[in-house]
Amino acid sequence: MAKTVRVCHYKKLKIKLNGDVYPCCTSYPHTKLGNIFDEDIYDKIENSDVICECPMFKSIKRTPEDKIDLDYIHYETSNICQATCVCCTQSKNKMPNENSHLSKIKEIIEYYKPKNIIAIGGEILVQDKAFNDLFDLKQKYPEMKISTITNLCVGKERLRKAEEIFDKMTVSMLGFTELTYKNEMGLDFNKTMDNFMDLYKNKKVKLSPKYLAMPTNLFEIIPFFNWAVNLDVEKIYLHCIIELEHIANFNTRFLYWTKTFEKVEKQIKDIFEKNQELLISKNKHFISIHKNLAEKLNISQEYIDSLNLNNIVKITV
Numbered sequence: 001m002a003k004t005v006r007v008c009h010y011k012k013l014k015i016k017l018n019g020d021v022y023p024c025c026t027s028y029p030h031t032k033l034g035n036i037f038d039e040d041i042y043d044k045i046e047n048s049d050v051i052c053e054c055p056m057f058k059s060i061k062r063t064p065e066d067k068i069d070l071d072y073i074h075y076e077t078s079n080i081c082q083a084t085c086v087c088c089t090q091s092k093n094k095m096p097n098e099n100s101h102l103s104k105i106k107e108i109i110e111y112y113k114p115k116n117i118i119a120i121g122g123e124i125l126v127q128d129k130a131f132n133d134l135f136d137l138k139q140k141y142p143e144m145k146i147s148t149i150t151n152l153c154v155g156k157e158r159l160r161k162a163e164e165i166f167d168k169m170t171v172s173m174l175g176f177t178e179l180t181y182k183n184e185m186g187l188d189f190n191k192t193m194d195n196f197m198d199l200y201k202n203k204k205v206k207l208s209p210k211y212l213a214m215p216t217n218l219f220e221i222i223p224f225f226n227w228a229v230n231l232d233v234e235k236i237y238l239h240c241i242i243e244l245e246h247i248a249n250f251n252t253r254f255l256y257w258t259k260t261f262e263k264v265e266k267q268i269k270d271i272f273e274k275n276q277e278l279l280i281s282k283n284k285h286f287i288s289i290h291k292n293l294a295e296k297l298n299i300s301q302e303y304i305d306s307l308n309l310n311n312i313v314k315i316t317v
């Protein structure tokens with residue numbers, strides 16, 4: 001596929017937890033534009049040239065005709081979260097300058113008025129300032145589309161306000177029974193499911209359920225997928241933790257993990273096959289399966305093609 005040639009930072013900005021600003025999530029060191037606390041950050045954003053190339057884009061030198069018109073600002077809030085997920089890659093330390101960090105980002109958003117905001121914690125739904133800033137932005141600029149990733153395990157008052165803010169939410173789950181969910185995340189499965197179905201029925205927020213598979217919750221990806229595949233949601237993510245390879249040792253004498261994954265493979269493939277027609281009727285990219293998990297479950301591109309699901313199911317990174 002031909003690459004889109006553009007001035008990348010005139011279309012998207014990614015602001016990291018330390019305030020560094022890049023043109024995209026890849027954040028190659030040579031593409032750093034500055035830091036939100038630089039006095040001349042707006043000049044740096046607008047007067048830098050980013051020469052870069054990736055599989056999708058080629059970023060070229062600006063011309064006087066190019067004007068900044070951001071499709072996206074993607075930013076990170078603090079790692080504060082009410083959950084205790086065993087796999088979480090983030091430290092739970094409070095940011096020393098969280099308030100000024102968030103205020104500066106809000107200022108940058110109001111200055112550029114991007115079409116889309118992607119804000120990710122930690123857990124934004126329990127972070128008062130990050131949450132209220134987004135609420136304020138949505139009130140002022142209702143046309144801005146705001147998305148996040150969340151565990152959704154909050155009280156009804158927060159949920160109602162979240163429904164006002166977010167156009168899209170990806171909801172991460174690390175289990176699909178009360179016990180596993182409690183053990184993996186330290187949260188209440190019924191509360192999350194109740195919230196999910198509450199938003200689902202109201203249809204204001206586009207929802208994408210995401211399962212994060214790991215050895216200790218592996219079998220529950222089956223009831224999760226069975227549930228999610230029948231929902232009218234934006235997308236379903238079947239993902240796995242980054243450490244899967246290291247903690248599931250496939251070279252043991254009696255092939256514990258090989259046999260375990262074979263059982264899961266059979267049942268996941270049954271779901272794909274039973275729902276083949278329903279999936280084809282979605283007519284869009286509907287399921288994203290992480291390549292490491294796809295490999296363990298023998299869900300290859302050939303298998304996807306054999307079910308005529310090549311536009312529906314994508315193996316992603």
Ligand SMILES: C[S@@+](CC[C@H](N)C(=O)[O-])C[C@H]1O[C@@H](n2cnc3c(N)ncnc32)[C@H](O)[C@@H]1O
Pocket residue numbers: 081087088089090120121122123124149150151170171172173210212240241242243
């Ligand atoms: C760090 S969380 C922050 C947002 C929110 N608290 C949540 O968990 O959905 C962002 C994403 O990272 C994923 N994640 C957490 N631990 C991971 C791990 N060890 N490997 C890969 N992804 C992970 C979660 O499933 C979630 O979708």
Ligand code: SF4
Pocket residue numbers: 008023024025026027028031050052053054055056057058059
């Ligand atoms: S070319 Fe790709 S990696 Fe480089 S800045 Fe643009 S989007 Fe990012």
Ligand code: SF4
Pocket residue numbers: 079081082083084085088089090121122123150151185
């Ligand atoms: S809900 Fe998200 S941020 Fe919170 S502990 Fe779990 S993975 Fe980490």
